[in-house]
Amino acid sequence: MKVLIVEDDPLHRSYLHEAVSAALPECETVIEAESGTMGEKLARDHRSAHVVMDLQMNNRNGIEAARTIWKERPDTRILFWSNYSDEAYVRGVSRIVPDGAAYGYVLKSASDERLKLALRSIFVEAQCVIDREVRGMQQKSLGQTRGFSDSEYEILIDIALGLTDRAIARRRGLSLRSVQNRLQQLYEKLDVYQTASDDHEDSRFNLRARAVTVAMLRKLLNYSALERAESELAEWLKQV
Amino acid sequence: MKVLIVEDDPLHRSYLHEAVSAALPECETVIEAESGTMGEKLARDHRSAHVVMDLQMNNRNGIEAARTIWKERPDTRILFWSNYSDEAYVRGVSRIVPDGAAYGYVLKSASDERLKLALRSIFVEAQCVIDREVRGMQQKSLGQTRGFSDSEYEILIDIALGLTDRAIARRRGLSLRSVQNRLQQLYEKLDVYQTASDDHEDSRFNLRARAVTVAMLRKLLNYSALERAESELAEWLKQV
DNA sequence: GTAGATGATGCGGGAACCTGCAAGACGCGC
DNA sequence: GCGCGTCTTGCAGGTTCCCGCATCATCTAC
Numbered sequence: 001m002k003v004l005i006v007e008d009d010p011l012h013r014s015y016l017h018e019a020v021s022a023a024l025p026e027c028e029t030v031i032e033a034e035s036g037t038m039g040e041k042l043a044r045d046h047r048s049a050h051v052v053m054d055l056q057m058n059n060r061n062g063i064e065a066a067r068t069i070w071k072e073r074p075d076t077r078i079l080f081w082s083n084y085s086d087e088a089y090v091r092g093v094s095r096i097v098p099d100g101a102a103y104g105y106v107l108k109s110a111s112d113e114r115l116k117l118a119l120r121s122i123f124v125e126a127q128c129v130i131d132r133e134v135r136g137m138q139q140k141s142l143g144q145t146r147g148f149s150d151s152e153y154e155i156l157i158d159i160a161l162g163l164t165d166r167a168i169a170r171r172r173g174l175s176l177r178s179v180q181n182r183l184q185q186l187y188e189k190l191d192v193y194q195t196a197s198d199d200h201e202d203s204r205f206n207l208r209a210r211a212v213t214v215a216m217l218r219k220l221l222n223y224s225a226l227e228r229a230e231s232e233l234a235e236w237l238k239q240v
Numbered sequence: 241m242k243v244l245i246v247e248d249d250p251l252h253r254s255y256l257h258e259a260v261s262a263a264l265p266e267c268e269t270v271i272e273a274e275s276g277t278m279g280e281k282l283a284r285d286h287r288s289a290h291v292v293m294d295l296q297m298n299n300r301n302g303i304e305a306a307r308t309i310w311k312e313r314p315d316t317r318i319l320f321w322s323n324y325s326d327e328a329y330v331r332g333v334s335r336i337v338p339d340g341a342a343y344g345y346v347l348k349s350a351s352d353e354r355l356k357l358a359l360r361s362i363f364v365e366a367q368c369v370i371d372r373e374v375r376g377m378q379q380k381s382l383g384q385t386r387g388f389s390d391s392e393y394e395i396l397i398d399i400a401l402g403l404t405d406r407a408i409a410r411r412r413g414l415s416l417r418s419v420q421n422r423l424q425q426l427y428e429k430l431d432v433y434q435t436a437s438d439d440h441e442d443s444r445f446n447l448r449a450r451a452v453t454v455a456m457l458r459k460l461l462n463y464s465a466l467e468r469a470e471s472e473l474a475e476w477l478k479q480v
Numbered sequence: 481g482t483a484g485a486t487g488a489t490g491c492g493g494g495a496a497c498c499t500g501c502a503a504g505a506c507g508c509g510c
Numbered sequence: 511g512c513g514c515g516t517c518t519t520g521c522a523g524g525t526t527c528c529c530g531c532a533t534c535a536t537c538t539a540c
Binding site: 174175176177178181204206 | 517518519520521526527
């Protein structure tokens with residue numbers, strides 16, 4: 001077995017290296033990449049079937065790297081190892097995992113044992129292993145009660161990018177009023193009205209900008225999600 | 241000498257511990273805190289004069305922790321050790337450092353030597369040590385050519401928080417038109433107009449929201465800056 | 481002192497945003 | 511079919527935002 005490690009922090013990289021060696025005696029070679037782009041290249045060159053991937057990296061985001069790797073070989077097994085369980089990351093990962101692929105999501109705060117167990121489960125048994133905390137996030141996100149539907153998330157991203165109502169309408173193939181409807185839903189769910197209609201009605205928020213910030217603070221959005229959305233937007237702008 | 245380490249990642253914490261022991265033989269005790277709040281408490285209890293502080297932490301941000309530590313004892317020497325040289329962090333740090341205090345800012349990507357040298361310079365010689373890259377950021381920020389003045393930064397934060405023009409005017413003691421003037425300056429500097437007035441004038445951006453996102457992508461703003469701004473806002477809202 | 485630069489303020493208008501009301505469209509269960 | 515809920519769309523209105531034009535105060539340089 002050959003394992004590819006993609007992680008830009010040298011400390012964490014060597015820690016992972018040791019963990020992999022310890023957990024997988026059948027693994028002969030461990031390759032290391034220190035950025036997302038490097039990871040893609042090495043995965044291609046070595047036809048890696050087993051990857052451990054950091055999510056937050058400077059050069060190229062782990063989600064991006066995973067996406068191109070999976071596009072080339074969808075049966076690659078990838079273990080995501082991340083500091084955070086932000087909804088933005090969790091959602092980003094589950095958007096790109098191919099049908100039937102084995103993958104895992106383990107937090108860096110997890111114990112040695114948990115990490116090693118996850119390594120064996122995914123790489124040897126081809127089982128999916130999702131950290132409990134992350135799992136909870138998924139439930140909340142996919143469940144309809146307090147979570148966000150895809151359409152709501154979509155429009156959240158659109159206003160975060162700074163698009164006009166009209167631009168959103170064209171991009172998503174909706175009428176202007178529908179866009180505004182979804183915005184109202186979003187405002188409702190994000191609870192942006194709280195301090196808005198106070199005693200005197202002047203201490204008000206700009207709902208659109210406020211929604212983005214609240215989403216940020218609640219970790220529905222984060223930097224890397226913005227980055228991805230921005231590049232998708234640029235692509236779309238080119239087409240039109 | 242006694243050194244307090246505030247860092248939430250166990251790997252980095254133990255690495256720091258070793259580096260401190262190696263660089264400072266005169267240091268008898270090393271204390272570790274795994275969160276900002278914990279760091280504040282330990283600094284208070286032990287009257288720490290020498291602190292190594294991570295900036296990005298889950299529980300309580302390094303800047304917040306440093307602020308309360310410096311408020312209680314302004315002659316504390318703090319070495320910030322961070323992954324990033326985001327303008328948001330650099331600006332955040334230089335806003336809170338007391339007059340004449342010795343502090344340092346070293347990136348985690350720096351070499352062992354650099355870190356140890358910085359430790360000696362700050363804790364023994366009471367010199368300020370700022371990483372070159374960070375320094376460059378400071379220059380760009382304080383210099384007026386491409387950088388942002390304080391007033392522009394202020395208004396950037398205000399719209400990021402989602403305040404109305406009117407609310408900003410009251411908060412900053414300005415007229416409505418002045419606020420809008422500054423907004424125009426900001427839009428100019430952030431170059432938000434680029435794709436705005438394209439061929440047909442409908443593929444447009446909402447300048448206000450777009451400005452925030454562009455600032456995010458350029459790392460003028462980041463999560464922790466938002467967090468701080470949000471709590472300051474909450475305080476201000478209580479007063480009024 | 482005069483001229484020029486910078487910044488704060490007021491006014492007005494056009495565009496974008498937010499929302500209440502109401503009419504269709506679609507699917508689902510009975 | 512019929513009723514119900516959800517989603518979409520249009521219209522109208524009030525509010526907020528964006529900005530050009532103009533005035534005034536302050537400060538600097540010559």
